[in-house]
Amino acid sequence: PARLPISVLAVIAPKYENEDFRKLAETEIASCEEEIAELKQQIVLLLIPSEETDESDLIMEVTAGVGGQEAMLFTSEIFDMYQRYAAYKKWKFEVLEYFPSEIGGLRHAVASIAGVEAYKYMKFEGGVHRVQRVPKTEKQGRIHTSTMTVAILPQPTEMRLQISPKDLRIETKRASGAGGQHVNTTDSAVRIVHIPTGIVSECQQERSQIRNKEKAMQMLCAKLYNAKLEEETKKRNNARKIQIGTKGRSEKIRTYNFPQDRITDHRISRSVHHVESFMLGEEMLDEMIQTLREYADYESLMEIISDNEKKNSS
Amino acid sequence: FCPAMGMDWPLTSGDGHPSKGAVLSSKHLSLRQNCCARPELVTATDMVNYWQKVFETNGIPEARESSQYIVSFVLGAKTFQSLDSKSLHTPLTAMQQEQIQQLSNKRLQRMPVQYVLGEWDFQDLTLRMRPPVFIPRPETEDLISLVVEEEFQKCENSALCFPVSVPHPVILEIGCGSGAIALSLLCKLPQSRVIAMDKEKAAVDLTRENLLGKMPWLRAGCASFSFLGSAKQLQLWGPIDVIVSNPPYVFHEDMASLDTEILCYEDLDALDGGDDGMRVIKSILALAPSLLKVSGSVFLEVDPRHPNMVERWLQAHPNLLLTLCAIHKDFCGK
Numbered sequence: 001p002a003r004l005p006i007s008v009l010a011v012i013a014p015k016y017e018n019e020d021f022r023k024l025a026e027t028e029i030a031s032c033e034e035e036i037a038e039l040k041q042q043i044v045l046l047l048i049p050s051e052e053t054d055e056s057d058l059i060m061e062v063t064a065g066v067g068g069q070e071a072m073l074f075t076s077e078i079f080d081m082y083q084r085y086a087a088y089k090k091w092k093f094e095v096l097e098y099f100p101s102e103i104g105g106l107r108h109a110v111a112s113i114a115g116v117e118a119y120k121y122m123k124f125e126g127g128v129h130r131v132q133r134v135p136k137t138e139k140q141g142r143i144h145t146s147t148m149t150v151a152i153l154p155q156p157t158e159m160r161l162q163i164s165p166k167d168l169r170i171e172t173k174r175a176s177g178a179g180g181q182h183v184n185t186t187d188s189a190v191r192i193v194h195i196p197t198g199i200v201s202e203c204q205q206e207r208s209q210i211r212n213k214e215k216a217m218q219m220l221c222a223k224l225y226n227a228k229l230e231e232e233t234k235k236r237n238n239a240r241k242i243q244i245g246t247k248g249r250s251e252k253i254r255t256y257n258f259p260q261d262r263i264t265d266h267r268i269s270r271s272v273h274h275v276e277s278f279m280l281g282e283e284m285l286d287e288m289i290q291t292l293r294e295y296a297d298y299e300s301l302m303e304i305i306s307d308n309e310k311k312n313s314s
Numbered sequence: 315f316c317p318a319m320g321m322d323w324p325l326t327s328g329d330g331h332p333s334k335g336a337v338l339s340s341k342h343l344s345l346r347q348n349c350c351a352r353p354e355l356v357t358a359t360d361m362v363n364y365w366q367k368v369f370e371t372n373g374i375p376e377a378r379e380s381s382q383y384i385v386s387f388v389l390g391a392k393t394f395q396s397l398d399s400k401s402l403h404t405p406l407t408a409m410q411q412e413q414i415q416q417l418s419n420k421r422l423q424r425m426p427v428q429y430v431l432g433e434w435d436f437q438d439l440t441l442r443m444r445p446p447v448f449i450p451r452p453e454t455e456d457l458i459s460l461v462v463e464e465e466f467q468k469c470e471n472s473a474l475c476f477p478v479s480v481p482h483p484v485i486l487e488i489g490c491g492s493g494a495i496a497l498s499l500l501c502k503l504p505q506s507r508v509i510a511m512d513k514e515k516a517a518v519d520l521t522r523e524n525l526l527g528k529m530p531w532l533r534a535g536c537a538s539f540s541f542l543g544s545a546k547q548l549q550l551w552g553p554i555d556v557i558v559s560n561p562p563y564v565f566h567e568d569m570a571s572l573d574t575e576i577l578c579y580e581d582l583d584a585l586d587g588g589d590d591g592m593r594v595i596k597s598i599l600a601l602a603p604s605l606l607k608v609s610g611s612v613f614l615e616v617d618p619r620h621p622n623m624v625e626r627w628l629q630a631h632p633n634l635l636l637t638l639c640a641i642h643k644d645f646c647g648k
Contacts, residue, residue: 100399207435209452
């Protein structure tokens with residue numbers, strides 16, 4: 001049914017004598033105002049540009065930073081946290097590379113994460129994560145600060161990235177000498193080199209060679225796509241607090257302080273308590289990421305508004 | 315190593331000349347100098363390092379890979395690289411160590427790793443392996459991709475509009491071995507009908523076992539018979555879309571230089587292709603016209619020297635009405 005503009009309704013309501021009819025009109029004003037507020041909100045959200053990468057799956061790389069064995073232990077804990085987070089969000093989590101350390105830590109690992117809005121959430125986790133606590137290896141009870149880095153690379157679909165097979169050199173153990181029926185080697189590791197850029201990826205997670213090749217290709221595509229994106233975003237204005245991509249990679253984004261049982265995200269200066277709970281990779285982490293998302297949307301919007309103002313004033 | 319674990323090996327010196335079924339002698343290995351600080355706590359990494367040295371000392375090829383696969387298998391993982399950090403540093407139970415020792419003893423006899431573990435992966439499947447049934451090679455994984463690609467291409471080409479049809483070819487595999495090719499195709503082309511045959515009962519049995527292990531809901535009628543005399547029987551299945559095979563294609567003169575692992579444990583009939591390696595290939599090609607549909611295809615894995623030979627042979631036998639369509643190189647360019 002057609003609706004009268006609110007201003008007209010507002011004029012009619014107070015003058016009309018019939019009590020019931022007036023109440024009805026007032027209720028309708030209230031619901032229209034609600035609807036307007038909602039639509040305004042929606043318009044705002046639509047203004048925020050979605051990135052080409054938002055619908056992608058992603059590759060997550062974790063690397064131990066400063067702090068020796070303690071840094072590697074922390075890296076392992078963070079990797080586990082994201083593995084649990086992926087399960088919590090019902091995403092698929094597949095390990096592509098895994099290089100553990102001598103005492104149960106992790107030097108470097110790569111995982112592919114796929115699912116609804118995976119990249120949209122995980123993109124805020126890229127950067128340097130810092131831990132402050134008394135390490136397991138510490139004999140004198142002193143608090144140490146160690147770091148690890150998370151890199152989030154959007155994973156393109158095959159079509160978006162066109163790689164010519166002749167640009168690839170695929171290295172396997174069976175390459176030398178006769179192959180096929182003549183040999184029975186079990187080393188199925190695969191290494192792929194993208195000749196034009198020199199970017200390399202390898203995988204030996206599987207016993208099947210073709211599966212190692214597929215995983216190595218996945219990683220290579222992500223690396224190539226990421227390199228391409230970096231080129232493009234180099235030019236963008238980078239006054240933002242929340243940086244995505246290589247600019248953000250060396251930023252200290254979060255500190256996990258165990259003695260004070262506090263996690264602080266430095267980009268939005270937000271602190272929450274209960275480190276153990278946070279590192280379960282469930283509601284607390286999800287909530288932190290939601291907050292980051294809202295803040296990033298806000299920054300996007302501010303950028304649009306200020307760009308617009310610049311345009312109008314010139 | 316650590317005497318507390320009883321890890322000594324029988325001492326017999328001299329190296330035996332490998333012959334089929336013979337027990338190979340191993341050298342005694344004393345690694346007491348490698349005792350770890352706390353002898354009762356042995357981790358997966360320790361085991362891998364230890365057995366790698368044992369294998370190396372005894373001249374076992376792929377010493378590191380062999381020990382990694384064995385230790386991972388006992389821990390329930392496929393590869394050492396897929397073990398998480400905790401598993402790598404948790405001390406192994408006595409039973410696990412015992413299992414590793416038993417499996418490693420088999421490897422010390424030059425038994426291929428796939429037979430030691432009793433299983434191996436091919437494409438997306440984990441299949442049981444048992445001597446002397448031929449162990450699938452990684453190159454053959456590419457053969458599967460080629461067949462699947464062609465079948466999907468055929469569907470695209472023939473589809474006029476809606477509905478897009480799903481490939482449902484009738485496939486005959488000659489020499490199925492463990493069932494690797496047949497089962498992979500069945501998984502990737504679930505609407506297909508696959509006939510897998512092998513002249514060896516052991517192969518047919520293993521294929522049936524693997525089939526029922528993966529797809530127990532399928533009823534499989536299996537019998538072993540040599541295809542050479544069986545054209546009439548095969549024709550009962552109707553015209554066939556695809557004949558696929560990894561036939562024995564090793565040149566007879568090359569057989570003696572194969573590794574001990576192959577010569578002592580695998581069925582040599584699955585490898586030996588006669589003087590020019592073409593004996594079985596020719597038989598398959600000769601039989602194909604009576605079995606194939608007009609637009610049917612034959613997919614063969616062969617020695618790198620064979621494509622030219624096959625082309626010439628087909629030209630010399632025009633009555634077969636077969637033409638060589640494509641030569642695909644494997645991932646090593648062979």
